[in-house]
Amino acid sequence: MxxxxxxxxxxxxxxxxxxxxxxxxxxxxxxxRGPPYAKVGNHVLYRYAGILEWLEAREERIAEEAKQRRAKWEAKQQGGSDEPPFR
Known part of the structure; x- marks a missing residue:
């Protein structure tokens, strides 16, 4: 939908x-940890735009964390370690 x-x-x-x-x-x-929501009485509601923003923020954070892990691994490579920081 x-x-x-x-x-x-x-x-x-x-x-x-x-x-x-x-x-x-x-x-x-x-x-x-979840997307932003509003509580109306007993109902929990989410704006679709809020969900998209939450997903985009998570994508950016995950990409940044991966970039930092990669940089750390590359720094270790110069020191002789060949174990990747991820599997």
């Missing part, structure tokens, strides 16, 4: 969109 940036989604829709379970989405929320 195609969403517009101003669409509001429920937990089931977001879980399906992120290809994860509602349970994982709830755990992320309680740990402060």
């Amino acid at each position: 195609s969403y517009r940036p101003d669409d509001v989604l429920d937990e089931r829709q977001v879980a399906a969109l992120l290809r994860t379970s509602v349970r994982s989405l709830r755990r992320w929320r309680t740990e402060g």
